[in-house]
Each structure stands twice: as C-alpha cells, then as structure tokens.
Amino acid sequence: xxTTIERPLAPAPPDAGRGRARRRRENLAGYAFMTPWLLGFVxxxxxxxxxxxxxxxxxxxxxxxxxxxxxxxxxxxxxxDPRFWAxxxxxxIYLLVSVPLVQVFALFLATVLNRGIRGLPAYRAVFYVPSLxxxxxxxxxxxxxxxxxxxxxxxxxxxxxxxxxxxxxxxxSTALSTLIVLNVWQFGAAMIIYLAGLKNVPLExxxxxxxxxxxxxxxxxxxxxxxxxxxxxxxxxxxxxxxFQAFNSAYVVSNGSGGPADSTLFYTLYLxxxxxxxxxxxxxxxxxxxLLIISGAVAAxxxxxxxxxxxxxxx
Amino acid sequence: MSMKHTRTASSVAAIAAGALALTACGAGGGSSxxxxxxxGAIAYGFWGNxxxxxxxxxxxxLFEAEYPDASVTxxxxxxxxxxxxxxxxAAGGDLPCATGTQSTFFAQYADNKVLRPLDDLIESGQIxxxxxPEDVLAAGQIDGTQYMIPTGTFVxxxxxxxxxxxxxxxxxxxxxxxxxxxxxWLRDLQPALPAGVYAAENEGGLMFTFTSxxxxxxxxxFTEDGELGFDKDMLADYFQYWLDLGDxxxxxxxxxxxxxxxxxxxxxxxxGSAVAATRDIPHIYINEQALAGAGLPSNIDQVSMPTxxxxxxxxxxxxxxxxxxxxxxxxxxxxxxxxxxxxxIDAALAFQSDNGIVTNTEAQDALLEDAxxxxxxxxxxxxxxxxxxxxxxxxxRYPAGLNTISNELLRLYQSAAFGEMSVxxxxxxxxxxxxxxxx
Numbered sequence: 001x002x003t004t005i006e007r008p009l010a011p012a013p014p015d016a017g018r019g020r021a022r023r024r025r026e027n028l029a030g031y032a033f034m035t036p037w038l039l040g041f042v043x044x045x046x047x048x049x050x051x052x053x054x055x056x057x058x059x060x061x062x063x064x065x066x067x068x069x070x071x072x073x074x075x076x077x078x079x080x081d082p083r084f085w086a087x088x089x090x091x092x093i094y095l096l097v098s099v100p101l102v103q104v105f106a107l108f109l110a111t112v113l114n115r116g117i118r119g120l121p122a123y124r125a126v127f128y129v130p131s132l133x134x135x136x137x138x139x140x141x142x143x144x145x146x147x148x149x150x151x152x153x154x155x156x157x158x159x160x161x162x163x164x165x166x167x168x169x170x171x172x173s174t175a176l177s178t179l180i181v182l183n184v185w186q187f188g189a190a191m192i193i194y195l196a197g198l199k200n201v202p203l204e205x206x207x208x209x210x211x212x213x214x215x216x217x218x219x220x221x222x223x224x225x226x227x228x229x230x231x232x233x234x235x236x237x238x239x240x241x242x243x244f245q246a247f248n249s250a251y252v253v254s255n256g257s258g259g260p261a262d263s264t265l266f267y268t269l270y271l272x273x274x275x276x277x278x279x280x281x282x283x284x285x286x287x288x289x290x291l292l293i294i295s296g297a298v299a300a301x302x303x304x305x306x307x308x309x310x311x312x313x314x315x
Numbered sequence: 316m317s318m319k320h321t322r323t324a325s326s327v328a329a330i331a332a333g334a335l336a337l338t339a340c341g342a343g344g345g346s347s348x349x350x351x352x353x354x355g356a357i358a359y360g361f362w363g364n365x366x367x368x369x370x371x372x373x374x375x376x377l378f379e380a381e382y383p384d385a386s387v388t389x390x391x392x393x394x395x396x397x398x399x400x401x402x403x404x405a406a407g408g409d410l411p412c413a414t415g416t417q418s419t420f421f422a423q424y425a426d427n428k429v430l431r432p433l434d435d436l437i438e439s440g441q442i443x444x445x446x447x448p449e450d451v452l453a454a455g456q457i458d459g460t461q462y463m464i465p466t467g468t469f470v471x472x473x474x475x476x477x478x479x480x481x482x483x484x485x486x487x488x489x490x491x492x493x494x495x496x497x498x499x500w501l502r503d504l505q506p507a508l509p510a511g512v513y514a515a516e517n518e519g520g521l522m523f524t525f526t527s528x529x530x531x532x533x534x535x536x537f538t539e540d541g542e543l544g545f546d547k548d549m550l551a552d553y554f555q556y557w558l559d560l561g562d563x564x565x566x567x568x569x570x571x572x573x574x575x576x577x578x579x580x581x582x583x584x585x586x587g588s589a590v591a592a593t594r595d596i597p598h599i600y601i602n603e604q605a606l607a608g609a610g611l612p613s614n615i616d617q618v619s620m621p622t623x624x625x626x627x628x629x630x631x632x633x634x635x636x637x638x639x640x641x642x643x644x645x646x647x648x649x650x651x652x653x654x655x656x657x658x659x660i661d662a663a664l665a666f667q668s669d670n671g672i673v674t675n676t677e678a679q680d681a682l683l684e685d686a687x688x689x690x691x692x693x694x695x696x697x698x699x700x701x702x703x704x705x706x707x708x709x710x711x712r713y714p715a716g717l718n719t720i721s722n723e724l725l726r727l728y729q730s731a732a733f734g735e736m737s738v739x740x741x742x743x744x745x746x747x748x749x750x751x752x753x754x
Contacts, residue, residue: 061427062402062403062405062406063402063405063406063423063424063427063429064427082744144573144577148571148573148574149570149571149574165511166570167568167570167571167573167574169573170569170570170571170572170573170574171570171733172733172735253573254573255573255576255577256395257722257725257726259572259573259725259726259729260569260570260572260573260729260733261726261729261730261733261735262726262730273722276399276402277718277719277722278716278718278719278752279402279423
C-alpha cells in the first residue's frame with residue numbers, strides 16, 4: 001500500500017494579489033522614469049558604440065562609403081604605426097607618474113587637514129578649487145603662458161637667480177612634465193575623498209596603538225593605510241580612468257598637435273587627430289576599441305590586485 | 316567587400332567613431348524646394364568670430380533688401396570647429412546651401428561629390444565672375460571645374476620689420492632673391508641685432524613656406540594625379556636649410572615653434588623678437604598693429620618669396636570663398652547669395668575684406684576710395700593689386716589630405732630639429748605619411 005503525502009500548499013497571504021499588482025505598478029513606474037535614460041543609452045551611446053565597432057573594420061573617410069577591410073586597421077596599428085606606440089608610451093608615462101603623485105599629495109594634505117586645524121573648510125575649498133577648474137580649456141591656456149619661454153615660471157626662476165629662457169612646453173624633454181604638474185595640481189577631489197575616509201577611521205584604533213607605544217609613522221602604516229585602502233583603491237581607479245581619457249590639456253598646450261615631436265601625444269589626442277583631422281574614421285574607431293580593451297585590462301588588473309591589498313573591515 | 320551606407324547611417328557613424336572617447340556633432344539647417352526664383356530661406360556657414368558674424372549679418376540685410384522674398388541665416392564657428400563640423404555635416408547631407416570653403420580644403424569635398432560644380436551657374440549669369448581675376452578664380456577650380464567662388468584672397472609674402480633692419484644698419488630685403496640670398500641676409504643681420512632678437516622665425520615645418528620652396532625650385536608640391544611632385548632630396552634640402560640657420564642661431568629656436576604657431580599677435584615677429592617671417596598679406600597689418608600697440612618699431616615691408624628662377628613666382632595665392640553643396644535644394648537663392656557676396660559693392664564695403672582681400676576688382680576700387688575703409692584694408696588691397704598687375708603670383712594644388720600632410724611636415728621637422736630623428740629618417744617618414752594621406 002502506498003500512501004501519497006500531499007505537500008501542503010503555503011498559505012497565501014490574504015493580500016498577495018494586491019501586493020503583486022502594487023509591485024507591478026511600481027515596476028512600471030520605475031521603467032517609465034528610466035525610459036529617457038534607456039532610450040538615450042541605446043540610441044546615443046549603445047548604438048554608436050556598436051557602429052564604431054563595425055567601422056573599426058572598415059576604411060571610412062567620413063565622406064564617401066565605408067569599405068570593409070577586415071582587421072587591417074588593427075594590423076596596421078600594431079605593425080606599422082609608430083605614432084600609435086608613441087601615444088601609448090606618452091599616456092602610460094603620464095598615468096604612471098601623475099596618478100601616484102596625485103595620491104601622495106592628496107593623502108598627505110588630507111592627513112594634515114584631518115588634525116582638526118582651524119579654518120578647515122576654507123583650506124578644503126582652496127585645495128578643491130583646482131579640481132573644478134583644472135581640466136578646463138582656460139586653465140590649459142594659462143598653463144601655456146606659465147611655461148613658455150618668457151612665461152611666469154621662468155620669471156619666478158629669475159627672481160631666485162636662475163635666468164633661463166627654456167620653453168618648458170616647447171621642448172620634448174619637458175613638455176609632458178608640465179601636463180603632469182597640471183594634473184597633480186588637481187589633487188583636491190581625491191583629497192576630499194581621503195578626508196572623508198580618514199574621518200571614518202575609528203579613533204579607538206589610534207588610542208590602542210598609542211598605548212602599545214606605536215609612533216605616528218607606525219600608526220599611519222598599520223592603521224590609516226589599511227583602513228583607507230578601499231578609498232585609495234577607488235581614487236586610484238578613478239584617476240587611472242581619467243588619465244586614459246586625458247585630452248584637453250594636451251590639445252590646448254600643443255595646439256592640437258601632440259607636439260613637440262609627439263611628446264604630449266596622449267592616446268585620445270591621437271585618436272582625435274586620426275578621426276577628426278585626418279578623417280580616417282575607421283582607424284580612429286579601431287584606436288577607440290583598443291583603448292577600451294587596454295583600459296579595461298588595467299582596471300581588471302587593479303581589481304585583481306585589490307583582493308590582496310584592500311581591507312574591507314569585515315574580512 | 317564594399318558596404319553601402321545611407322547618408323543617415325554615415326552621419327551616425329561619423330559620430331560613433333568618437334563615442335568611446337570623444338563626441339562631435341553638428342546642427343542642421345533647411346532650405347525651400349527649388350523654384351527658379353530667389354525666394355527661399357538658406358543658411359550660410361562660415362568660420363570666424365562674432366565680429367565677422369555681425370558683418371555677414373549686415374550683408375544678409377542688404378541681400379534681403381535686394382531680394383525681399385529670400386532670407387539668409389549665418390552659421391559661424393571658429394576655424395577648426397568649422398572644419399570638423401563641415402565633414403560630419405557633409406556626411407549627413409546637411410551642409411548649408413552656401414558653404415564657406417577655402418582653396419586649401421575644398422578639394423576633398425569636391426572629389427567626394429559633396430560640392431556642386433558651379434560652371435552652369437556662371438554660364439547662365441546667376442553668378443558673375445567677370446570682375447574676379449583669372450588667377451584668383453583658378454584657386455577655386457579642380458581640373459578647370461569651378462567648385463568655389465573666391466571672395467577673399469591671401470598671398471604669402473616675405474615680410475620684415477624695416478625699422479629694426481634700419482636700426483641694425485643692414486640693407487633692406489630686395490626683390491628677386493634666391494633662398495641662399497635670404498640666408499646670407501639673415502646671417503649678416505643677426506650680429507647687429509639686440510640679444511634675444513632673432514633674424515627670422517623658424518619656418519622649417521610650415522607647409523606654405525615649403526610650397527614656395529618647391530615652386531621656387533621649379534617643381535610642384537602635388538601633381539595633377541594627386542601625388543607628391545617633389546623628391547626626397549628637395550625636402551631634405553629644405554629641412555637642412557632651416558636646421559643650418561638654427562645651428563647658426565639666426566632663427567627662433569625649435570622650442571619656440573609652438574609660440575610661433577599660436578595667435579598672430581603673439582608670434583615672435585609681432586612681439587619684436589624676430590625681424591623676418593612669411594606672412595599672408597592681411598596679416599602684415601595685424602603685425603604692425605601688434606608691434607605699435609607694444610610701443611615697438613612697427614614698420615613692416617614685404618618682398619616676394621625667394622625663388623631660384625626669376626621667371627617663376629613663388630608667391631602662392633590662396634582663397635576663401637563660397638561653395639554650393641549637391642544637397643542644396645534651393646540653388647537659385649544660394650547662387651544669388653554667392654553672387655551678391657562676391658560682387659555687390661555695398662556688401663564689400665560692409666565686409667571690409669574681413670576674410671581675405673576682396674577678389675572683385677570693382678569692389679577693391681570702392682574700398683580704396685571709401686573714406687571709412689580702415690588703413691590696413693587699403694594697404695592690403697594695394698599690395699595685392701601690385702602683385703596681380705605684375706603677374707607675380709602662382710597657385711598650387713591643394714588635394715584631399717593636405718591637412719594631414721601639413722601636420723606631418725611640422726611634426727617631422729621638429730623631430731629632426733630636436734635631434735630625435737635624422738633628416739633622412741624624417742624625410743622617409745614624411746613620404747610614407749604623405750603618400751598614405753594622398754591615397
């Protein structure tokens with residue numbers, strides 16, 4: 001004899017139907033609010049991005065028709081375009097020098113400002129202002145005037161007895177440095193984030209460390225850095241992405257040429273030249289996709305490293 | 316495999332290429348259906364500044380008084396933005412019915428059948444070119460077909476600060492020089508100049524100067540077939556000429572080239588730190604004004620570009636003008652506007668040769684006679700008149716890809732000047748890039 005055990009049905013809440021209807025209405029409202037963004041994403045971003053993927057396999061001069069050439073743009077880029085490699089080199093130098101310097105400056109000043117000094121809001125504002133205006137064309141033009149042969153920087157050097165007419169932006173060996181300085185000057189945004197992170201480090205940790213006899217450096221190394229590591233990771237990631245996208249400063253300072261002698265040829269500037277000066281839009285599209293892959297790979301590398309060095313507190 | 320695109324798809328595609336890192340876009344305008352009458356609303360796109368925009372508006376008012384049923388809306392952008400938008404808009408079939416063009420870049424649009432041949436409109440009398448000199452008109456032609464009506468012209472000459480030369484006790488430049496004569500003059504002048512002042516600007520990377528060099532040596536920069544018309548030795552000699560002058564300390568050092576290629580008022584010649592340089596005629600007066608404004612010696616004279624053949628002028632003429640795109644659907648109004656802009660005397664007086672010296676000879680006369688014409692404009696007209704009357708002018712072909720080639724010339728000259736490349740390597744690299752741009 002077999003017995004059939006019937007699984008009892010879960011009792012339905014008396015207002016389940018009404019709840020589902022309400023959720024559906026809420027979902028519909030949510031989608032309605034999202035629709036403008038979704039349409040914008042699909043047609044203004046998603047669509048063109050997909051078209052650019054197609055174009056990267058074509059010879060397309062904007063005027064006229066796109067001709068399918070397979071992977072020729074990519075092959076040319078890696079095998080017979082010295083300016084592609086020059087642009088990569090300049091971009092990575094800029095990234096590898098300026099991103100760490102921004103973190104060091106920002107963290108140092110955030111640590112100083114976190115000591116409860118008087119007039120903190122004023123200092124915070126003063127240091128933050130360059131982040132707001134530093135990426136503008138106006139500041140890039142100002143940078144030209146500061147670092148050209150008879151610019152402000154050489155005049156300042158003259159005041160301390162160093163007479164020079166060196167054109168810092170006109171000489172290949174120093175031109176990129178001026179752009180790195182411009183980027184480092186914009187450390188304020190990172191500093192504000194570090195300051196917020198420092199405020200969240202429990203004071204008890206420092207008190208316990210002091211009782212154990214830890215000095216300021218030891219406290220910084222063993223408490224501040226680990227506790228701030230998620231914030232450091234965030235700032236580094238954001239700055240790396242921004243470094244890959246750097247354009248304005250090099251465009252203005254070099255008159256759009258990336259010169260002198262390609263010394264300020266950021267990757268995006270080269271992409272712009274190929275697309276909107278040479279009108280080799282197929283090649284420019286290929287450059288764009290290679291940039292996406294490179295920046296994606298670097299971001300993936302950072303995330304992989306973060307598993308080892310970033311401390312999230314609950315681990 | 317060849318893929319065809321609709322114009323709409325091309326427009327989207329043009330924007331798409333920059334979507335990963337950059338964006339660019341253009342706005343559209345409209346025009347009425349063709350009727351044969353001048354009664355439509357068209358747009359006139361041009362490059363310039365708000366001041367030029369006001370002058371164009373004044374001409375539009377005069378035009379609308381002449382043709383009450385027609386109207387013209389100006390669309391202005393700065394030069395580089397204008398070029399970018401022009402290409403994107405051309406891809407979308409969205410160019411304004413009257414499109415501002417230049418002899419240096421209209422070829423790529425004509426080659427791609429974006430621009431309409433204007434010969435039928437000239438033959439029918441809708442556009443009158445009878446008062447535009449033949450050699451000026453030729454700057455708007457490709458293989459004898461007129462694609463641009465030149466409305467303003469510029470000629471590159473060798474300018475020098477006559478006051479500074481006199482103060483240095485040197486002889487002024489003379490007509491009929493060779494390039495070696497010019498180099499000797501610079502080397503003789505340099506020791507008599509104050510510290511920090513150079514005998515000349517550094518023009519080893521300038522396409523216009525190189526064009527004069529090539530033409531003056533009896534060759535052509537671009538052949539009829541759209542290929543380079545000079546050999547590697549000629550370019551190597553040109554690079555070496557300027558590098559030698561640089562080694563002798565008589566031209567602005569290469570590190571100052573970015574300053575030299577910036578705003579005209581801030582160039583070494585306009586700030587008194589260089590005595591000589593090539594300048595378009597309209598720029599000579601601007602230089603004088605900049606020098607005078609700074610309280611510096613400001614009298615600038617000019618001579619013809621050096622040439623190795625006394626019978627071959629190396630004064631290269633270029634023109635700004637108006638073209639009509641194939642996509643325009645109100646040809647009569649576009650033609651009437653082009654004709655009005657190029658020929659109407661009141662329009663010429665209102666525009667004051669703001670974008671090149673007016674090409675119409677009757678309008679030139681009117682400008683010279685009118686008491687309200689600024690002195691600088693009269694000076695420019697007089698210089699151009701002298702050149703056209705003596706026939707000391709020549710034109711050059713400007714194929715598609717010229718912009719890329721110009722940029723490469725500057726980049727590779729700088730690489731050689733900074734010792735990052737040998738002259739031979741720079742020349743080889745230039746030929747690779749130029750041939751790629753011309754293909």
